[in-house]
Amino acid sequence: MAASSILNNLKKSAIASLWLAFLTLPIMVIRVDTVEKTVTWRWMHLAYMLAGSFVLALFWHFMMDRRDRGAAARAAGTSQAASALGRVLENPKLVKPLLAMGFLVAAVFPYVFSMYQTNILISALIYVVLGLGLNITVGLAGLLDLGYVAFYAVGAYAYALLNMHFQLGFWTVLPLAAIMGAFFGLLLGFPVLRLRGDYLAIVTLGFGQIVRLVLENWSSFSQGPSGISNIARPGLFGINYSVEQATTYIYYIMLALVILTIFITARLKDSRIGRSWLALREDEIACQAMGIDNTKAKLMAFALGATLASVMGAVFAAKTTFVNPASFTFMESAMILAIVVLGGMGSVLGVILGAFLLILLPEYMRAFSEYRMLIFGATMILVMVFRPQGLIRAKRKVYKINTEAA
Amino acid sequence: MKARWMMTVLGVAMAGMLAVGCGGEKKEEKKPEAANATAAAPAAKKVVLGVAGAQSGDLASYGLPSLNAAKLVAKEINAKGGINGAQVEVMPMDDQCKPELATNAATKLVSEKVTIVLGHICSGATKAALPIYKDAKVIVMSPSATSTELTQSGNYPNFFRTISYDLIQGKAAAEFAVNELKVKKVAVIHDKGDYGKGFAESAKKALEDGKVAKVALFEGITPGGVDYSAIVQKIKASGADCVLYGGYHPEASKIVTQMHKKGLKIAFVSDDGVKDDTFIKTAGADAEGVYATGPQILADNEVYKKALADHEKEFGSKPGAFFPQAYAASQALLNAVAKAGSTDYDKVVAALQKEYVETPVGKIKFDAKGDAEGVSFSVYQVKSGKYELVK
Amino acid sequence: MLELKNIDTYYGNIQALRDVSIKVGEGEIITLIGANGAGKSTTLMTICGVVPPRKGEVLFEGRVINGVAPNKIVQQGICQVPEGRLIFPDLTVQENLDMGAFLRSDKEGIGRDLDQVFGLFPILLERRKQLGGTLSGGEQQMLAISRALMARPKVLLLDEPSLGLAPLIIRQIFDIIKQINRESNTTIFLVEQNANQALKVAHRGYVMENGRITLEDACDKLLANDAVKKAYLGL
Amino acid sequence: MEQTNTAVLSVRNMSMNFGGLRALSEVDLEVRQGEVVALIGPNGAGKTTFFNCITGIYTPTEGQVLAYPRDGKEKRINGMRTNLVCELGMARTFQNIRLFPSMTALENVMIGRHCRTKAGILGAILRGPGTRREEQDVVDRSYQLLKKVGLEQVANEYSRNLPYGAQRRLEIARALATDPFLLLLDEPAAGMNPQETLELKEMVIKIREEFQVSVLLIEHDMKMVMSLSDRIYVMEYGRVISTGTPAEVSADPQVIRAYLGEESDA
């Protein structure tokens, strides 16, 4: 990079920081008390803001240059479109050992790390499955669902209520939760079949809200906002575990479920059904005109995504031993969607990476407690600006062609 | 190729660092003592007080005052040389009042070998976290979780609180309305929240059991709404001569204001979430005459006055919700540790149940179930811009 | 008047134009013919600044205009009638025409041009209050051309004006193109895959294949060229 | 394939109203086995609307649309869902190419096979030998079709990256993958140069022979229409104003006035 461009960046950053300082001036500097009629001026904040935004802007411009140069280089054909990270992960020589290592780490994790680490890893794994489930609906079939958390709630409450009223165990409820999830997926799917794009998004958002509001208000059914506590942890043949043992146990259940989900989604993606979803996403009319039953394809996508969410809901209820409507807000849906988009739509690996990033990042930033959400929001913007297609780009299967066949 | 990959990783790491750097910078400007409290760790002996609750997100205003309270108490004790020579360290743990984050916070605290925790703020989060603490023998004391079953169910012997629970509050408010205000028809309104609805349901039950006054209306409102005129009209149409409100002050002040705008001037009785100076500030003149139940904080309570002054000095502002309770809880926990001479679970529990402490909410110790004894419970009324004791 | 010098243009990472050089003299009708996807529309978009070239220069009246914002290029007097017409469907015919004169502020001149346009296409006067989207294909094409004329361009770029129109209408449109060129001495750069018609109307022609200019000549010579005959005229 | 007089598609008295607008009015049309029938007319005459009516994208307001699939049974298909029409054996292309842009050429054709295969969710997950065989069959057949339209070299290219003419051909291959008895082509030569148009014409003829399909096409290129079709329907303002062999139609004064202009020019 030439010196002139660095200078230019410095200049631009200076302007940006001045502008941001001006913009944030009243809010950062002034605090008023309208009752006591007093005003506090905190001029030091302005200096912090100036310096901070200058550094940030510099970084921003540097990254922007990099991004633009990257685009230029790609276009000139000097480098491949796939990201460096993606290429490493696709290299067959590296993939196997990496996978093996990953599996090994995953297998011994609870014995090596503390219960806290295991616990948040379970959360992350839950979100991996949720992400993969939503990936079916949004990433593959292209149906933007902003109320996905409703299905998560269905599963969680299914387990909580069945456990409370009928003392049904985790393993009994798990398949029931899956069925209920599928049912609710269809229930939502039917009315919204005709809707497209953003209208679909807002209706699913509404549906998510309705489910939460009903759980909140229908006290005789769901115990309202105070929630249901003392939900049984999963047991095995009547053995009762301590919290730590149970956490380990749930961890392995989740690990198995994650592997199962990856297996299922990967297979579906490269199947007749997966192709029909892709076609649906690309062009609904052509899709139907080519003999694909859009209704069926959409319902299937909804139902499958919902099933996975519902199963995760049951695991979630078993893990926290407590559910209340506060866990199923719109922000939760947004978070799962962010996992899918941030990771890279349609890419299984991307979703896993996205889930780990979005769930573990705030956890590990606990040290910054009050600032972590601020940083989190900024990170979301930065990742999208500098990698809009997500961290990992989805790869399509290359088919083996049997040329001899007639 | 490897080099490129490294570049990517470095890039991401740098992004993180810069973001963090910026955050850190801002952190310094606001609360240097927070950083110091956690950073100045490697003293030989220390007592770690975990503070869990909503420290970010939309309910942060209920969690951050507790953190401040804990910091103030810790600072004061440390200034006096600590507990038996050990410095007190405050470890904040955010849960945003979400159950799953609460379990994460709990396991984190357990992993860090913390033995006493101030928190959590919301009953739901508390319920989710308690089993983990229980298993690890961690003593938890909440300044604000009022769900009845937390103590009364007997499920959580490790749980204590410095606030009285829904059943008592709701009943007290209902009895006050019936016996003192002689109301006949009551509109019971709540904010659909954990706390508010618990209060409202207890109040409703007390009214129905009492058979003196009728419940004319029982409904929830949406917190954060722009307008409550519909519910106000409905209260009016129901012919109620008293409103019992369960919830926090923001909605309470909106409702009271709109009631008065619509010419509805009946008694308004609410809970501890409303017994907060912010309520009087936000509702202004409309706050006049509103009743709220709450633990008795005598105006001449020296501890409270001192805590208030300390807060002003330290943070430059008036404390927020549940500050006195959190202050009391911090004091009680640390005092118990001091009296027990160690952080041994049984000893500390015994100390909590035996030793009285002078706190902003009165001179308290804890009963076998974990509720504070000595928290006297009273009804206050706003009179010329201040809460004054009625009963 | 308008000159492209060794232009390379990319869409993302696909190279659409390779080393394209074209010269358009004042008052000329120049046509660029070629198969679909040869890069004809890209050439126009490059001139208009919508897709800036990665290499090379676009010169207009001697000034370099690549890298200039599209609206500034329009202001200098280059106006395009894009492929597929792209009229504003929810604006009335009148408003569509007003949009054409978006960058002008001389009320009288606009009024005069409006009259002129209505003279060229009387049907538009009739449909003045109708929404653009309700016009038929031919009428939309007329509207699109009129809209471009409202900007009083020095160079008019036309992208496939005959696309999707019935033969009768196509002939009308080409007649009017000639008329515009003749009457107001507007330079016209015509992109067509209907080579037959285009070569009959234009003075000089360029043939484009896979993003490269492969032939350049006067139109009558191109019409007689065997390769052109076979590939583009269907003879 | 031999031309017979058996109809494969018979449209009787079909009308289509949009609100107050009558887009089609009392259209009668018939396609017989093995025929290439062209539908011509000025822009806005209702040709594409006609296509949309018989493929189930619109439901005609009045009239009958009858199809006679290979099993010979008459089937009324007014307002039948588009995918079922396709499954029945009537496959179409679109005026503005509607491929699946970020799927490869091969995958685009494989989508066409969708309605002739049946692996369900369970099959896809378990991927038993049956599913695997079916899957491989789909791949192979699709590849063969690509070969037929001369696109085997670009089988693994994203369809959005293909040149225009190739996209048109790919659309036809995709339609053929559904094993149709009637192929509906909406302006297949639009945007092609004369050379490509010529090749396309030959391809259509070849396809008719090889796949034993009838063809109904909308086209503007008169030269192609005249030399390719067995019969022509001319539409104007939603009505059929003339039918007959190319020679008959081009001699019809009504057609010349409405469409071709005084002197026929191609």
Add this chain to the structure above:
Amino acid sequence: MRPVPWFCKGKAVRDPPRGRQDGFMEYFLQLFFGGLSRGSVYALIALGYTMVYGIIELINFAHGEIYMIGAFMGLIVAGVLTAMGWPTLSILVIALIIAVLYSAAYGYTVEKIAYKPLRGAPRLSPLISAIGMSILLQNYIMLAQTPDFLPFPRLIPDLEFMEPYANFLATSDLFIIVTSIAVMVALTLFIKFTRMGKAMRATAQNRKMAMLVGVNVDQVISATFIIGSALAAVGGVLIASHIGQINFVIGFLAGIKAFTAAVLGGIGSIPGAVLGGLVLGWTESFAAGYVSSDYEDVFAFLLLVLILIFRPAGLLGKQRAQKV
């Protein structure tokens, strides 16, 4: 003892008639006006959503936060001026102006940072960026100001002549309704007749073509964000003054509701946003009044779902025939 402290201090207030017959009508009217004022608020914020969507087809999730920032700016200005002892009405005017200016600047900056670099990116990327921006702005305000609720001074004075009608409509309600109407009329005129307005309409219909007739599309998009943000700020200050308190999360619920209103009316349509806002306001008001306020939001969302199912493009949205 009956609590009557206000009765003694305040003016005599007419006891509302409680006869069965006219009580019904009065109750209805009360709910109607309540819904009207609530709906106007939604409409004001919804306009911003709908305009941005119309131009760049982006659901700007950070719009609710701009509304919140507008309210905070109003608070700060009002606080400073109150401390300086200015009269209420002039404070209202100045607070409105500064809040509008600053919010517009925020809207502009947000677009530049979070959306502009994402033009041409996959469709969902800007949406995620918008959610990130929303989280960022919320926490920024929380950290820079306070997580607590702050009392907002009552800037809209109670007018004498409104006294008899206060039962239905308070002065601030009236003020909100009138301002909303005025703003909407101004906006409609702006869109219809000004150069920028025309450029906006053109850009909304076909961005590429707008570019080709010489519209500076970047400028148009910026202008859209600026205007939308300014409207949100007007809403923010008025509503804050009406309900008397603000904190850093007020934008979230208001944003979701306003967005719902925008979609209800037909997103991209300006009269649609207004109609959607009013319909939503009335639905909530009547649902709370006649059914239960427990379920007012349920009704609001049910209505949305139902309308979209039967009119998939919203109440005034164009039912564009799918071009095939």
